[in-house]
Amino acid sequence: MTVRSRVPLIVAALTLLAAGLRLSGMGESLFGDELFLWSAVHDRSLGDVNVTVRETEKTPPLGFLLGWALARGDDADVLIRLPSLLASVATVPLIALLGARTVGRGAGLFAAAWLAISPFHVFYGSETRA
Numbered sequence: 091m092t093v094r095s096r097v098p099l100i101v102a103a104l105t106l107l108a109a110g111l112r113l114s115g116m117g118e119s120l121f122g123d124e125l126f127l128w129s130a131v132h133d134r135s136l137g138d139v140n141v142t143v144r145e146t147e148k149t150p151p152l153g154f155l156l157g158w159a160l161a162r163g164d165d166a167d168v169l170i171r172l173p174s175l176l177a178s179v180a181t182v183p184l185i186a187l188l189g190a191r192t193v194g195r196g197a198g199l200f201a202a203a204w205l206a207i208s209p210f211h212v213f214y215g216s217e218t219r220a
Contacts (some may be wrong), residue, residue: 107206112218120167132166140149157173160172174214188201
């Protein structure tokens, strides 16, 4: 098996590692800005969420709308973090691809590995942000 044929396997392994690290933080209690997002979307209508975002936020409403859609059911405090988790995990193979196309395959793999285990990226990849 050549190095070139192993790259997709390495990227897949790094993506799974990133997912595992970020999933480990999903069950923690909401804190800080997460509580603001939770209070803005929990038990409110879509219209109320739009009014709250328009009156109190300077950020685009997509994060709040996703939070509103996911803040239903028994595990709402976990599901509300799902968009951040998915975006964070998807960044790992994307950075590998970007690196491979711009500076080389080795640099892309290094960047993907670094991103997969970066404490900052792991923390914010398992925290909901508007």
